[in-house]
Amino acid sequence: MALLGNPDMIHGTRFTRRCASLLTPLLSAALIVGCSSDSEDKGGPSKNPKPSASSSVTSDQGKALEKQAEEALGIGDEDETGDLFVESGLERASDGIHTRPVLSNGKSYTLAVVCSGAGEVRVTVTMKRPARQTVACDSVPVRQRITDATAQVEIDVDGLAGSSGIVGWRIDELAK
The missing domain is CATH 1.20.5 (Single alpha-helices involved in coiled-coils or other helix-helix interfaces)
Structure with missing residues (x-):
C-alpha cells in the first residue's frame, strides 16, 4: 500500500x-x-510440424512393444534347448539394427529377429554374400541359421517406409 x-x-x-x-x-x-x-492454422497443416502421439510411438506404447519383442525372443528366459546365448538387443524400427557380432569361425548359430509394431523391416545378414529377408512387424520372430560362421558377420535391419515400432534380435550358438 x-x-x-x-x-x-x-x-x-x-x-x-x-x-x-x-x-x-x-x-x-x-x-x-x-x-x-x-x-x-486450424484447418490446414502446421507450418512447424511437431510430433504427435499418433505419428510416433508414445512412451507407454514403446514399452509395451519392447515387452512384446522381448517375450517373442525369449530374452530374459532360460534356454531349454541347451543353446548358448551370444547377444541380443532392441532398437526402434526407424533406427534399425546395425551390429557386427563376434562369432567363432566354423560354429553354427541361430539369429532370431522380431518386429513389434506396424509395417515391415528388411533383414540383411552378410557373411560372404548378403542374404535379405522382409519381416512383418507382427511380433512373430523369424529365425535364420548361420552355419559355418566367419569372423566377419554383419547384421542390418532397416525399417521400410511407414514402419514403426520396436525391432529385437537374439543370437544363440547352437549346441552340439
Missing part, C-alpha cells in the same frame, strides 16, 4: 512512461500475431 502513495509509482517517471509507450505497441503486436497465427 505504501507504493500507491509514491507519486512516481502512480504517475511514473518520464523514463518509465517512455518505455511503457514503446513496449505497449510491441507487446500488442506480438499478442495479435500469436493469436491470429493460431486461429489461421
